[in-house]
Amino acid sequence: MVSIDIELHDVRKVYYKSTLAIPVLEGIDLQIAAGEFVVFMGPSGSGKSTLLHLLGGLDQPTSGSIRIGADYLEQMSETELTRWRSHHVGFIFQMYHLVPVLTAAENVELPLLLFELSSRERRQRVELALSVVGLAERMEHRPSQLSGGQEQRVAIARAIVTDPDLILADEPTGDLDAKTSTEILELLQLLNRDFGKTILMVTHDPKAASYGRRILHLEKGILHRDETNQPIHTSR
Amino acid sequence: MRLKLLYLLRNLLRNPRRSLLTCAAVGLPVMIYVLSMSVVDGVERFLDNSMTQLRLAVTQKTSIINPLPAGYRKKIAALDPSSQRIIAVCGMSWIGGRIEGDPRPLSTLAVDRDAFISAFPEFQLSEDEQAAWMRDRRAIILGRSTARQFGWQVGDRITLIPSLPPYSPMEFHVISTAEKATDPSTNWCHHAYWDEIKKQSGYPAEIVGFLFIKCATRQDMDYYRVAIDDFFANYSDATKTQDEKAFMNEFITQQFNLPRNLSILSAVTVFVAIMAAGNTMSMNFRDRFSELATMKALGFGRWTLFSQVQGESLLLCLLGGAVGAFVPYWAFNYSPLRNFTVPLIQQLEVTMVVCLQALLISAGVGVIAAAWPAIQAWRLSVVTALRNQE
Ligand SMILES: Nc1ncnc2c1ncn2[C@@H]1O[C@H](COP(=O)(O)OP(=O)(O)OP(=O)(O)O)[C@@H](O)[C@H]1O
Ligand SMILES: [Mg+2]
Numbered sequence: 104m105v106s107i108d109i110e111l112h113d114v115r116k117v118y119y120k121s122t123l124a125i126p127v128l129e130g131i132d133l134q135i136a137a138g139e140f141v142v143f144m145g146p147s148g149s150g151k152s153t154l155l156h157l158l159g160g161l162d163q164p165t166s167g168s169i170r171i172g173a174d175y176l177e178q179m180s181e182t183e184l185t186r187w188r189s190h191h192v193g194f195i196f197q198m199y200h201l202v203p204v205l206t207a208a209e210n211v212e213l214p215l216l217l218f219e220l221s222s223r224e225r226r227q228r229v230e231l232a233l234s235v236v237g238l239a240e241r242m243e244h245r246p247s248q249l250s251g252g253q254e255q256r257v258a259i260a261r262a263i264v265t266d267p268d269l270i271l272a273d274e275p276t277g278d279l280d281a282k283t284s285t286e287i288l289e290l291l292q293l294l295n296r297d298f299g300k301t302i303l304m305v306t307h308d309p310k311a312a313s314y315g316r317r318i319l320h321l322e323k324g325i326l327h328r329d330e331t332n333q334p335i336h337t338s339r
Numbered sequence: 340m341r342l343k344l345l346y347l348l349r350n351l352l353r354n355p356r357r358s359l360l361t362c363a364a365v366g367l368p369v370m371i372y373v374l375s376m377s378v379v380d381g382v383e384r385f386l387d388n389s390m391t392q393l394r395l396a397v398t399q400k401t402s403i404i405n406p407l408p409a410g411y412r413k414k415i416a417a418l419d420p421s422s423q424r425i426i427a428v429c430g431m432s433w434i435g436g437r438i439e440g441d442p443r444p445l446s447t448l449a450v451d452r453d454a455f456i457s458a459f460p461e462f463q464l465s466e467d468e469q470a471a472w473m474r475d476r477r478a479i480i481l482g483r484s485t486a487r488q489f490g491w492q493v494g495d496r497i498t499l500i501p502s503l504p505p506y507s508p509m510e511f512h513v514i515s516t517a518e519k520a521t522d523p524s525t526n527w528c529h530h531a532y533w534d535e536i537k538k539q540s541g542y543p544a545e546i547v548g549f550l551f552i553k554c555a556t557r558q559d560m561d562y563y564r565v566a567i568d569d570f571f572a573n574y575s576d577a578t579k580t581q582d583e584k585a586f587m588n589e590f591i592t593q594q595f596n597l598p599r600n601l602s603i604l605s606a607v608t609v610f611v612a613i614m615a616a617g618n619t620m621s622m623n624f625r626d627r628f629s630e631l632a633t634m635k636a637l638g639f640g641r642w643t644l645f646s647q648v649q650g651e652s653l654l655l656c657l658l659g660g661a662v663g664a665f666v667p668y669w670a671f672n673y674s675p676l677r678n679f680t681v682p683l684i685q686q687l688e689v690t691m692v693v694c695l696q697a698l699l700i701s702a703g704v705g706v707i708a709a710a711w712p713a714i715q716a717w718r719l720s721v722v723t724a725l726r727n728q729e
Contacts (some may be wrong), residue, residue, distance in 0.1 A: 152726075160723045161636060182640065189638020196725065200633040204349035214637040261637070 109135040109158065109301075114167035116141070116324075117155055126300065127153050129324040131167070133315075137268070140302045140334065142296040142315030149321040151305040152273055158303060159192050159271045160184040171269070189217045194261025195272040201246040201256040201261075208242040211260045232260040236290060252283030254279075259290060263300070272304040276311050288314045292334065318339065345555075347650050351658075357619060362659035364615030365701055368608035371662030373697045376599035377671070377689045385521060386584055392461065393560050395552040397567055400577040406432070406546035407576055412451070415552060415567060425552060429454035430530055432548035435502025436509075438489070445485060447499065447526040449533035452476075458553040464521040471514040476532045479511035482524040486516040501533075505540035509533075523688070526542040585640040609700055617657075618709035620652050624712040631716050632724030652709030653702060660701020664694040 107120050127150045135141055143151045154160045157169060163184075169176040174187060201210045208229050215225045233239050236256040246254055255275060262270055272291065276284035292314050294300045304315065304329040312318050313335050320328035351358045397415070399405035403495050412428050419425040429451045436445040456469060462480070464472065472478045481491055491497060495513045500506055511528060534544040552567070554560040564580050571578040624631075670676040671689040 153722075156722050159636070185635065185638055185640050188636065194633075194636050196633070199631075200629060200725075202346075202630055202633070204353050205346065209346075213634070217638050 106164050108137045108172070109133070110168075111158075111171045112168045112170075113156065114154075114164045115163075116150070116157065117165045126184060126273045127324050128157075128164070131324075131326055133319070133326060135301065135303070138295070138299050139317055140292070140315045141304070142318045142332075143303070143305045143321055144307070144309075144312055144320035145327070147307075150324045151321050154321065155271050155303060155305050158259070159194060159269075160188050169196055174321060189214060189265065190209065191267050191269055193265065193267040193270045195255070195262050195270065195273040195275045197277040199246070199251075199258045199277055199278075201254055201257055203246050206243050206245055207238060207249065207257045207260075210246070210257055211264050214261060214265050228264050229260075232264040233257070235263065235294075236260045250283075251279055252286060255279065255283075255287055256290065259294075263294060263298075268301055270300050270302045272302065274305055274307065276306065281310075284308070284311060344634055346668055347647075347654055351649050351655055354623070357623065358655060361616055361619040361655050362662065364553060364619070365612045365656045365659030365704055366663035366666075368612040369660045369697045369701055370667055371608045372605045372700065373401050373664050373667045373689060373693055374687070375605050376693045376696070377667075377687050379601050380690065380693060381688060392459075393554045393557065394458065394583045395554065395560060395564055395567070395580050396583055397550040397552060397578050398581045399549075399582045400568075403549065405576070406548055407550065407578070409545040409547050411550060411571070411576075411578075412547065414570070415550065418563065418566060418570060425563065426555055427454040427457040427553040429458040429551045429553070430549075431551060432530060432533060432546075434528075434533060436499040437502065438497065438499060439508075443488075444502070445480075445499065445526060446482075446524060447501075447528060449530040451530050452529050452531060454553075455527065459520075461519060461521060462515075462517055467565050468515040471512075475512055475514065476529050476535075477510055477512050478514045478529065480515040480527040481513055482520065482521075482522060483516045483518055483525055484523040485526060486513070488658070492516070505537060505542055507536055507540060509536055514687035552580075580610070581626070609704065612656075612704045613702075613707050616652070616656055616704055617711070620648075620709045620712055623651075624648060624716070628715070628719060628724045629727075631719055632721045635719060636721045636725075641717045641719070644719060644727075645713050648713040648716045649706060649709050652713075653705040656701045656705030656708065657698065660698050660704070664697040668694050 111131050111133040114128055114131040114133075115126070118125040120129055124313045131154065143154065145151050153162070157164050157176070158171070160171075160179070161184075164177055167177070171191065174191075176184065176187070179187060201207075202213065205213070211232050212225055215228060220228075230239065230242070233242060236259050238253060238256050238260065241249065241253060241257075244253075246257070249257065255278075259275075270291070274312055275291070276287050279287065288311055291302055291304065295302045302315075304311075306312050313332060316334050318328075318330050318332050319326055320330075341717045397407070397411070399407055409430070412430050416422070416425060416428045431451075432449045434447050435448040435451050437443065438445075446545075452473065456464070464480075472480070479497070486492065489497075491513055493513050493516060495508060497513060498508045498510050500508050509528075509532065511709055517523075517527075530547070537544045552563060554563060564582060567580045568578050624684070631647070634647075635641070635644060668691070671687050
């Protein structure tokens with residue numbers, strides 16, 4: 104089902120503040136197999152989000168190559184990248200970023216509007232995605248009527264509704280309490296284990312990191328350590 | 340791209356007070372635009388008509404309020420024995436008028452029965468109306484706004500008291516409400532009837548207020564404008580002959596430079612609308628770039644975001660514009676306000692054309708107001724927008 108693997112070769116990212124060059128990623132070499140659950144850790148400012156953004160095609164590297172499946176992201180135009188994202192990546196953000204005026208179901212439906220699907224097909228997919236995250240009962244609720252954990256689950260439903268190969272999560276539990284965090288992390292684990300999604304997650308929290316099968320430590324724009332982890336097994 | 344209208348509407352309701360204020364900020368200037376343009380249009384229509392009608396106005400040289408001898412009709416007609424160049428000579432006298440127990444003044448002109456039909460073809464009277472006009476010396480053609488104002492209809496019998504001596508009541512039969520006439524408020528009756536009323540009370544009836552000369556061509560007009568005054572130069576009542584447009588133009592510019600001042604006013608109000616709407620749009624989207632960035636992350640293209648911003652602004656401004664345009668449209672066509680009178684053009688006619696123009700302008704305001712946020716949305720970097728959020 105999942106065929107995508109990821110290969111980064113000497114990826115660098117430099118930001119410029121007027122004439123001042125700020126190197127953020129200083130030569131990342133990395134390979135990730137399809138179906139992995141990878142966690143990025145590291146101190147604040149070490150470049151975790153930047154790396155995740157590059158992997159998700161939200162930004163272009165200054166140099167180096169990023170191959171995801173058969174696609175070389177650094178060779179794509181912005182329009183191509185935008186289209187590529189809609190087909191291959193699901194994003195989960197710390198702040199959820201749901202559209203406040205849309206219901207849970209409509210938020211989840213949003214990325215489906217980019218595809219040629221009948222409204223019935225869209226409806227079915229939305230229902231499926233929301234039931235995977237356990238929110239089938241909350242379809243018509245607005246984000247303001249949901250708890251933080253529920254909002255994040257809607258965001259996860261939105262990320263998986265297009266059935267992407269790759270799910271990127273930047274501190275998905277950063278704004279949640281311990282109990283809710285566990286629910287979210289178990290959900291990600293489920294998506295990885297039972298649905299075969301490749302998951303790349305950034306976190307500061309060692310407990311959250313323990314859900315991953317591989318933990319990459321970033322420091323000052325360099326991959327510092329690459330460890331394999333025996334993930335916590337959930338009751339599911 | 341499937342930009343859902345629903346989503347646009349929901350966004351407008353996101354901050355109802357702000358949306359309402361923007362609507363008002365666009366709607367009020369649009370209303371001012373519609374009203375002033377209606378006045379300008381009225382004046383233009385008035386002038387345009389006088390220009391195409393090839394008519395000369397002959398008045399007494401010293402003042403329009405001095406009458407001319409009735410015999411001038413024949414003398415002027417005799418200047419063109421062939422009747423090929425002067426189509427009609429129509430005597431006219433202003434008799435004003437009001438109805439018993441009602442202070443509202445009317446504007447009624449007594450005109451020559453036969454000459455009126457050929458001198459004022461723009462009335463486009465039907466055959467029945469023409470026949471009634473020719474048959475009945477008490478026939479009156481009402482201005483359509485006057486008819487509406489007083490609730491008179493074709494077939495009604497009305498009694499007017501003239502504003503000039505002998506002030507004896509005159510009974511009229513309404514035979515038309517002049518739907519095609521340029522001037523919607525003036526009424527027209529037979530000069531012979533007016534002469535008769537005056538004779539009955541011993542007032543002189545051999546006079547006429549002024550004369551309208553309908554010419555065949557523009558050359559004829561130019562010729563007779565000079566020829567008539569030359570002919571009467573040595574009479575005790577010398578004449579002043581002008582074409583209708585010059586006559587009206589002079590009148591309008593003497594009074595006030597209405598069209599120009601109103602056009603400037605309209606331009607200023609549209610500018611104000613742009614500023615106000617532009618300000619709201621920037622405020623509106625400043626809070627929402629992270630949302631737009633999320634949509635972009637999901638795979639929505641820059642065109643979608645651009646049109647999302649433009650669409651919202653367009654919808655909001657069109658909404659405001661529609662209210663601003665159609666409230667006056669409704670008011671001046673269907674509410675008691677339709678009887679509101681404006682100097683010179685009398686009744687204010689708010690036309691659909693002006694309303695549609697106003698809508699087009701509202702759309703323009705919407706596009707310009709959202710231009711900056713739309714460009715920002717177009718250039719939006721997901722990474723930067725999300726980073727600024729955190
Ligand atoms: N657009 C930019 N312009 C200049 N510097 C930037 C820009 N984006 C990121 N940086 C810098 O790059 C560095 C890495 O940022 P990044 O967000 O990737 O760190 P991070 O590891 O995710 O940190 P955190 O744990 O705080 O989220 C930071 O020093 C940041 O200030
Ligand atoms: Mg970060």
